Amino acid sequence: MTDADTTAGRPADGRDRDADGRARNARPRDGLGRPLPYGAAGVERQPEGVVRTAAGTVAEAQALLDAGRPFHAHEVFEDAWKSGPEDERTLWRGLAQLAVGLTHAVRGNVTGGARLLRRGADAVAEWEVVRGEDRPYGIDLAGLAGWARELAGRVESGPEPVDAAAEAPRLTS
Secondary structure: OOHHHEEOOEEOOOOOEOOOOOEOOOOOEOOOOOEOOOOOOOEOOOOOOOOOOHHHHHHHHHHHHHOOOHHHHHHHHHHHHHHOOHHHHHHHHHHHHHHHHHHHHHHOOHHHHHHHHHHHHHHHHHHHHHHOOOOHHHEOHHHHHHHHHHHHHHHHHOOOOOOHHHHOOOOEO
16 A cells, blocks of 8 residues: 555555455554554554463563553453463453453543453453362462452542553462
């Protein structure tokens, strides 16, 4: 695509497409995954569809959480949820919900943030009970569920802004 094909960075047909012609939003994003105007400077996007080991997923997600980028950590967990073993999808989906719940809380979305934090907490707690495994890949499921429920309560009860890096959970202990 050339500059002549775009208006202010937007494709001439109004639709962003990947190399295979599938619709893909190519707008730049900020550090919390919010779309920015075409042509704005954004942060590098997390690559999609990457297959990692479970240990690699946990390590990469933790690094992103520590850097205050929970939206990007959510995308790492989403890759594991979509590409991992069927019997682990609930675990990875729950972890993705925790990360995106933190994202919404940081963005100031009180209702959505609290709801997703609790939904993720319920998912990882249920996975722990059903599987009888409390530390898959070293992940402290009970600790994460407690963290998420406590943060959800604080998000709902006060006007205090949430700092993504300061609130980042420790996935393992």
